[in-house]
Amino acid sequence: MCDVAAADHLVDRVPVLxxxxxxxxxxxxxxxxxxxxxxxGIVKLFARAPGQVIIVGDFLPAxxxxxxxxxxx
Numbered sequence: 001m002c003d004v005a006a007a008d009h010l011v012d013r014v015p016v017l018x019x020x021x022x023x024x025x026x027x028x029x030x031x032x033x034x035x036x037x038x039x040x041g042i043v044k045l046f047a048r049a050p051g052q053v054i055i056v057g058d059f060l061p062a063x064x065x066x067x068x069x070x071x072x073x
Contacts, residue, residue, distance in 0.1 A: 030072050037069025 045062035
């Protein structure tokens with residue numbers, strides 16, 4: 001609820017942000033961003049830089065991205 005009030009206040013002060021507020025409020029945008037986050041998480045999980053060792057520092061952000069993307073979808 002607080003985020004909505006803050007977004008409304010910001011749009012009142014800076015009207016040019018109205019399209020961004022509408023985009024962020026739509027379920028379609030949340031689903032799209034969620035799907036993108038899941039795909040990026042999967043790619044991050046399996047892709048690594050050449051010569052780098054696979055470490056937990058790569059695993060945890062990938063899993064977090066997939067979980068948060070699933071929550072948005």
